[in-house]
Amino acid sequence: MLRRRLLPLLLLAPAACGPDAPDAASSADALSVPQDPSLYDATLHYAGVEVSSPDPNACSELTWLTYSPTVSSCPVDPTGRFTGAPLFNLPAPTASDPYAALRGYCRYTWDPAVPKPASAVPPHAIDAQVERECYVASAQGNQGYLSDADVASMEAAFDRQLDVPTWPATGSLSAKVRVAVLDDIASPSSTILDTPHGLAMRRLIERVACPDAAHCAADVRSYLALPVRNDVRQTLVGRYGDGADVAKAMVQALLDFEANPAGASHLIVSMSLGWRRDDLMTWVVFDGHRLTVPRLTHLAARAAAELLASRGVLLLGAAGNAGSAETYYDQPEALFPAAWEASPRPGVAATTYDPLVTAVGAVNGRDKPLATMRSLAMPRLVAPGVMGEAQSRLVRLYVYPYGLRWVTQHQGGFSGTSVATAATAATAALVWALRPDYAPVNVTQALYNSAVQLPGLTAVVHQDGFSPAVRRISACQAVRLACWLGMGACPGASAMPTCPTVRGAGVDARWGLASPASSGYGGLTAAHGTLTQRGASGLPGEEEEPFGGGQPGTRTCPLCIVGNSGMLMGKLDADAGDTVTLKTISPTGVEKSVSLDQYAGGGAFKQDVSSLGTIEQAAIYVERDGISYSSEVTVGVDTIVFIPRLSL
Structure with a gap:
């Protein structure tokens, strides 16, 4: 019995x-x-x-x-x-x-x-x-293609907020750390005809942690954790996966590292992906009672995470983005595996803050949570998450009526907790390369203790009994803290990086996009008049989205901005969707949603939104054929450049 x-x-x-x-x-x-x-x-x-x-x-x-x-x-x-x-x-x-x-x-x-x-x-x-x-796991970022001029400006703004160190010409780093990027590609070359998300995360890590050959702290490797496209399992590229795919990639990264570390002292696993709580549960029936239990995919990922953690691996996970309005189908809690921040590393005493997976949240240039971040997913550690530029180019094949054409485009400009996770992985690699004597807990403590505390934000995802204060990573200050006693592999004082003045909480890191004279919206007349309010139920939901519920889709408005003058400007993709909604959040947290359905046909637009009051966070939501897409709106910028977007 x-x-x-x-x-x-x-x-x-x-x-x-x-x-x-x-x-x-x-x-x-x-x-x-x-x-x-x-x-x-x-x-x-x-x-x-x-x-x-x-x-x-x-x-x-x-x-x-x-x-x-x-x-x-x-x-x-x-x-x-x-x-x-x-x-x-x-x-x-x-x-x-x-x-x-x-x-x-x-x-x-x-x-x-x-x-x-x-x-x-x-x-x-x-x-x-x-x-x-x-297949309920997917990447946690969305993107737009940028011009050469805009890339440099956005990269500078992103690096300024992250406090990326500037290394002197003399000196070098003597150690490296392996960083395994679990994402939608199996290798950097496998994305030529396919999705660029995993490549962007990899290149962002390399740009921050390996600015030149002498100061390269990271040996970055790609692992295919999202191998499914249209219900067909791939070997090189994909878009969706499940916990079992993530688990398999985690274990393979560990096996590869232990078999051939190639000079790396430690392993970091960066997971800019996730799945919802309810996507990993199922019901079974016993004796007339329904019991909620975890699915195998979740159990496999948990077992893999515990194995890696027990062998000294540092695991990082994206807290998660909201693909649309938070509805019954899109719960606001942190995604897994990042939600395992609430669980301690196996064998760790309850008095030590050492999570199984370190969750990473994302903030905009004003140190406010992204409007597209899940509202109950805030962890203790955050990083910049708007328009993280990987400063890399992607060659793509396009099909035209007159034949095929190879096109070179800047690939980057991603926004979301994906970007913040990659930035954190790069910073952790810098710290661990300089202090190979550190345990994983020492690395995360250095990241947190050197970070800038953000007033007004409280962590929801954290271990009980510890401070819920939210802090934004400072890469250079983390390096300084790790090396303040000159131990480990830290270089001498003359070879240490130059750090910018610590950027205080809430200081705007906005950028002016290049060439405002060629703004692309030309002589468009701004639309004025009354904006139609939408109720919460009027926002697009995800009931019809089959894969990766709760995740952002294709970025439909790569460079949507709202300036200090209250003017919203952007350029939606052609036939943007059936509905277009602007969601704004005021400095006091008041949310408003208004219809922009008049722009559903796509193209450039200017819309006066000053009647909504002061805007601190904003996002554009588009619903097309029952599937929701979201784009973070850059706040506080008054000029914009539109880049023609090529499509099939």
């Missing part, structure tokens, strides 16, 4: 029950939740059926995961329709196997040439959990 005593479930919602819960015994698709020492009573199993999951359109019938705590091999399908393999490419077991917790995970793929019966499930052990894969 099964014991039904339930220990407190970490990260789980309260168990729900109701008279309409289906009878577990009536279903042919049995599902049991395996033992997990960190989440369950050691002797407890649940037998039931899955009755809830993320948006079904985000889940694949062709790709499945199984996990057994007792069987480390993947059972073979006697019909040959399912092909299975271990999720993780692990070395052979040893007497004290550090990978034991990962060996029971298997991934199965159905033969796409054969129609799949709805009842077909992969072969599995009697105690296995069996689930479809649901």
Whole structure:
């Protein structure tokens, strides 16, 4: 007889029950939740059926995961329709196997040439959990293409807010740190015809942590953690993934580093991606009761994170952006894996602040949270998150009626918690390269203790019993703090970087975009008159978005700005969407949303929004064919340059 005593479930919602819960015994698709020492009573199993999951359109019938705590091999399908393999490419077991917790995970793929019966499930052990894969993880940034002139201006503003150090011509750094960027590319060259997000994050880290050959603190490597495009699994590029994909990339980064560190002293894993709380939960039914439990994808990612943390890896995660208005379908809490900031690193005393994953939030040039950041996702550590320019070019192939054409464009200008996470990874690499004697907790303490405290902001995501004060990273001051005693691999005083005057909280790092005379909106007459208010329910939702719910899509207004004069200027993509909404936030936190549907056809526009009062944060939301997209609006700029955007 099964014991039904339930220990407190970490990260789980309260168990729900109701008279309409289906009878577990009536279903042919049995599902049991395996033992997990960190989440369950050691002797407890649940037998039931899955009755809830993320948006079904985000889940694949062709790709499945199984996990057994007792069987480390993947059972073979006697019909040959399912092909299975271990999720993780692990070395052979040893007497004290550090990978034991990962060996029971298997991934199965159905033969796409054969129609799949709805009842077909992969072969599995009697105690296995069996689930479809649901692609609910995606990148945490959006972008616009920039002109050469604007790149330099934006880069300078971003670096000024981050306090990027200026190294002297003499001297050099004697140590490096490996930085694994888990994102949507497998290598820097794999994005020529595809998504640039992972390349931008990589190049941003390299630009800050490796300004020249003599002062290069980071050996940056790319890992494909978002391998899915249109429900097809890729090997080089993708856009979406799930916790299992992220877990696999984490473990592979560790294995590669331990097999060949190539001179690097430590490993940092930077994850500018995430998935929502409810996307990693599911229900099972036991004895007429519905119980909310974590999905396998979440358990795999948690197990991988704990493995890496136990082996001295520093894990960084993006707190998360809101793809649209926060609705039932887009909860405002921090995304995972960043939400594991609330969990301590395995084996760490409760008196030490040393999280499993360090969450990173994003602020604008005035040190206010991005309007597109999730409202209940603020961690203790933040970094600049608006228009982070990677100062790199991307060659893309475009299809025109007269043939193909290669086009070189500046690739960068990303905004979001992705950018802030990459900036933090670069700063951590600088600190750890100079102080290889540090443990991960010393690195994060140096980042936090040297950062600028931001009045008026309180962390929501943090460990209980510690200060919730929010601080913005200062890269140069972190280096100075780490080296103030001249220990580790720190250079002599003459070879230390020059730091700008510490930029105080709230000081505007705005930039004037280049060439205002060629602004692109030319002689447009500003639109005046009454703005139509939208209620919260009028903002676009995400009910129809199948993949990566809660994430930003293609940046529809790369250079939307609102000046101090109260003039909103921008250029929306052609056929921008069915609805266009401007959301503004005042210095006192008052939110207003107004319709800009008159600009849904796309193109350049000027709109007087002075009637909304003083604007401190703003975002443009567009809904197109039921899918939501968002763009952060740069606040406090009165000139803008429009760059023609090429499209297929």
